[in-house]
Amino acid sequence: MSVYDKYKAVIGLECHIQLLTKTKMYSDDIAEYGGMPNTNVSVITLGHPGTLPKVNKRAIEFAVKLGIAMHSDIREENQFARKNYFYADLPKGYQITQDKTPICNGGYVDIKLKDGTEKRINLTRIHMEEDAGKSMHDIDPFESLIDLNRAGTPLLEIVTEPDFTGSEEAYIYLTEVKKLVRYLDICDGNMEEGSLRCDANVSVMLKDAKEYGKKVEVKNMNSFRNVQRAIDFEIKRQIDLLESGEDIAGETRSFNATDGSTFALRSKENANDYRYFPEPDLQPVYVTQEYINSVKAQMPELPSDLFNKFTKEFGLSEYDAYNLTDLKGLALYFNELVSFTKNYKAAANWMMGSIKSYLNENAFTIEQFKIKPKTIADLITLIDEGKISNAAATQKLFPELMLNPTEAPLSIAQRLDIIQSNDTGALQALVEQALAKYPEKITEYKNGKTNLLGLFVGEVMKLGKGKADPKMANQLVKEALEK
Numbered sequence: 001m002s003v004y005d006k007y008k009a010v011i012g013l014e015c016h017i018q019l020l021t022k023t024k025m026y027s028d029d030i031a032e033y034g035g036m037p038n039t040n041v042s043v044i045t046l047g048h049p050g051t052l053p054k055v056n057k058r059a060i061e062f063a064v065k066l067g068i069a070m071h072s073d074i075r076e077e078n079q080f081a082r083k084n085y086f087y088a089d090l091p092k093g094y095q096i097t098q099d100k101t102p103i104c105n106g107g108y109v110d111i112k113l114k115d116g117t118e119k120r121i122n123l124t125r126i127h128m129e130e131d132a133g134k135s136m137h138d139i140d141p142f143e144s145l146i147d148l149n150r151a152g153t154p155l156l157e158i159v160t161e162p163d164f165t166g167s168e169e170a171y172i173y174l175t176e177v178k179k180l181v182r183y184l185d186i187c188d189g190n191m192e193e194g195s196l197r198c199d200a201n202v203s204v205m206l207k208d209a210k211e212y213g214k215k216v217e218v219k220n221m222n223s224f225r226n227v228q229r230a231i232d233f234e235i236k237r238q239i240d241l242l243e244s245g246e247d248i249a250g251e252t253r254s255f256n257a258t259d260g261s262t263f264a265l266r267s268k269e270n271a272n273d274y275r276y277f278p279e280p281d282l283q284p285v286y287v288t289q290e291y292i293n294s295v296k297a298q299m300p301e302l303p304s305d306l307f308n309k310f311t312k313e314f315g316l317s318e319y320d321a322y323n324l325t326d327l328k329g330l331a332l333y334f335n336e337l338v339s340f341t342k343n344y345k346a347a348a349n350w351m352m353g354s355i356k357s358y359l360n361e362n363a364f365t366i367e368q369f370k371i372k373p374k375t376i377a378d379l380i381t382l383i384d385e386g387k388i389s390n391a392a393a394t395q396k397l398f399p400e401l402m403l404n405p406t407e408a409p410l411s412i413a414q415r416l417d418i419i420q421s422n423d424t425g426a427l428q429a430l431v432e433q434a435l436a437k438y439p440e441k442i443t444e445y446k447n448g449k450t451n452l453l454g455l456f457v458g459e460v461m462k463l464g465k466g467k468a469d470p471k472m473a474n475q476l477v478k479e480a481l482e483k
């Protein structure tokens with residue numbers, strides 16, 4: 001047993017998601033990524049004397065949506081608080097956030113682990129706040145530059161309980177959060193661009209210990225993979241320290257993506273005292289049950305609901321259902337597709353097979369896919385009715401359909417001359433020709449080498465130039481051989 005097996009890790013995550021509102025959290029400034037620096041900055045964002053903030057209603061709606069999707073209790077009376085600190089990217093000298101009265105309390109996100117088991121990650125809270133501006137230290141060799149466009153952008157902070165026991169769980173959780181916020185259309189979930197950010201709190205303890213170890217907070221990871229790497233590094237570093245008889249310093253550390261290590265930023269002893277106090281310029285915001293119900297009524301089906309529907313109602317495998325619900329666009333397309341065909345399995349296969357490959361090859365999203373779900377359903381029906389073979393559909397019809405997105409599959413099939421001949425008489429003639437070609441194999445078949453069946457069927461298909469119905473050919477060959 002290695003020393004690492006004596007310990008277990010305890011991890012809690014704090015995620016910030018940047019909301020897709022048009023304007024900022026407390027002003028009418030445009031909240032947009034990528035504008036010219038310092039163009040979307042008003043006196044309210046700058047906190048000039050005499051200016052007054054007001055709360056963005058859309059941000060409240062988004063918080064309520066997320067709270068519903070994450071099964072939280074949504075607070076009725078929402079106060080705002082000032083968190084005071086000085087930094088160059090925070091010209092007001094304080095951030096307006098929520099302190100004692102987060103809009104969402106509790107809640108959970110269920111994640112599916114690699115071994116197939118489910119685990120519930122409990123949430124502590126979700127609260128609303130505003131972002132700071134952006135300091136850039138690596139553009140000019142002598143000066144630090146500041147872009148205040150981001151200052152005041154609405155954020156939701158999602159804080160979990162210390163429920164994770166390893167980095168992989170954290171990774172899966174983040175994937176779930178990203179999926180959820182995208183379904184809800186409240187955040188684009190792009191960690192590389194910073195619209196989803198995550199800090200990891202990590203501690204370790206002996207497996208039979210009663211109390212948690214001292215936690216370290218790690219910041220500045222810019223991808224899910226790097227969150228995972230940072231946690232793994234931190235767990236090992238902390239165990240190594242304890243094993244060599246040293247203490248863990250309660251501190252904030254930063255992640256170095258180049259070598260996967262973490263390094264100390266500041267210790268908790270010198271932690272800021274933010275001197276929170278109620279924001280005097282904002283009235284509390286009231287969220288009524290009626291309002292919550294109205295938001296709920298407009299919410300889309302969530303991935304977990306769709307997953308259950310796809311597995312339980314449609315009888316799809318968990319694997320298929322998982323892949324189909326991964327992206328909202330795919331799930332919605334599939335949902336529409338199965339309103340035109342009851343062959344759910346075939347519909348799933350087309351989605352995950354030909355359609356997904358086509359999208360991948362062309363770097364298209366499903367939203368850019370020109371074929372209507374109804375057309376794919378018609379294609380499936382052609383196969384189900386035995387008019388075309390599955391092989392002809394995938395190899396010939398589908399590529400042709402991509403070139404002629406509005407043409408009916410039946411018309412393409414006729415044009416390509418791939419309609420199967422279901423005429424038994426004609427097929428029977430082909431069977432006889434095929435059998436006549438290999439008289440000695442017929443004897444072998446009759447003596448028990450039944451796997452020769454494929455040889456004859458293959459010959460029939462060849463003679464039929466791919467238009468023969470393989471199922472029927474199979475049956476007729478068998479009958480002929482067993483006569």
Ligand code: ADP
Pocket residue numbers: 010011012013014159160161162163201202203212213214215
């Ligand atoms: P702080 O006051 O330092 O911000 P909180 O109690 O607010 O600490 O917790 C912040 C985050 O740290 C939460 O996600 C929580 O689950 C997590 N956390 C708390 N204690 C531990 C611990 N011992 N080990 C790992 N994570 C922890």
Ligand code: MG
Pocket residue numbers: none
């Ligand atoms: Mg805290």
